[in-house]
Amino acid sequence: MLSYRKAGAAIGALALGGTLLAAAAPAQAATTATAPKSDGAKGICKRLPQTEQRIQRALDRLNGPATENGSIARLQQRVDDAQKAGHTAVYTYLNDRLTYRKSLVPTLTTRQNDLTAVATWCSGQGLGASK
Template structure:
């Protein structure tokens, strides 16, 4: 090995050690300052509603649309009834692979509908909770 190769390796090692030390110091600084932010501490006098309270109308609209779509009749694309009609057509057309795939999709959607209805109920409970939280206007 030449002297130049050894020197380059030594320099690379020193650079790597320096970068590692800088990363460690930066991480340590972030960890020291982060506990206050992670603990959820708010400045004195700040009484803002949680972010979920602002998103409730949007979430409610999406849940309502999804439930309506899944509960729709055979003419509504994405509904359980529409999927059942497609399965019947696949069976009639002697397409077993398509029928098997659509049956799996049907099973998933049938499990999804009660879950979405439960989420809507839970969202109503969250809305009630949000209504009890102080807002920024009531300071």
Template sequence: MSRRNTARTRAPRRLATLGALAALTTIAGLAAAPAAQAGPMPGADKHKPAICKRLPAIDTRLDKAIERLNGAAAVKGSIAHLQERIATADRLDRPAVKTYLNDRLTTRQRLLPELRQRKTDLANVKTWCDARQPAAGK
């Protein structure tokens, strides 16, 4: 019976300890935030090449997404395919489906310029990576 009582008394202490650790972590993070905004920290450059390593994969992913959105009506996920589905829903007199698909169409139409902008931004990052000296030991 004493074993049960100790287990019950330990749980609130553990929760209190975890709460205190969470509070300290939050306070430490807030205290360190202004220092991070002050300027580049020495040694921060060693983390920058990671994005340079991911560039080909990101570029491929963006190309696939843009190609899919610009695809013909037979390509699932394309804007033309969604427009065809909206026309079908309208023809079959399904207003709720048509409204839902119209909202999806609006989202996809907004996404296309954003993806093109990301592609441009990625080209700028590639230029930066090409101009950057490789980090020592990597």
């Protein structure tokens, strides 16, 4: 009777080990199969006009007047109003949002400058926005 139990345990361990090996093999194959084949320059050049427009719209909105939703000036006005009203929790929340929104301007400006260099490179390589 003991030998049957040992044999059953051994068979169960072998089956479990085989299952684990079979499960690990596809994961390794999938990882190597999805590796990039290029740097994606062709796609970047193709989407360049849309990317430039999106960044410009974001900068225009951020630098807009206090009447424009999403502008730094509008959020600054809300921060000032919360401070005047003594709403410290709201002031803290809005002020943190304002700090983040102000940090977006230099980031987007840098990206815009980088895209200018990319546009020059794309045109030199003959890669344009044609579909």
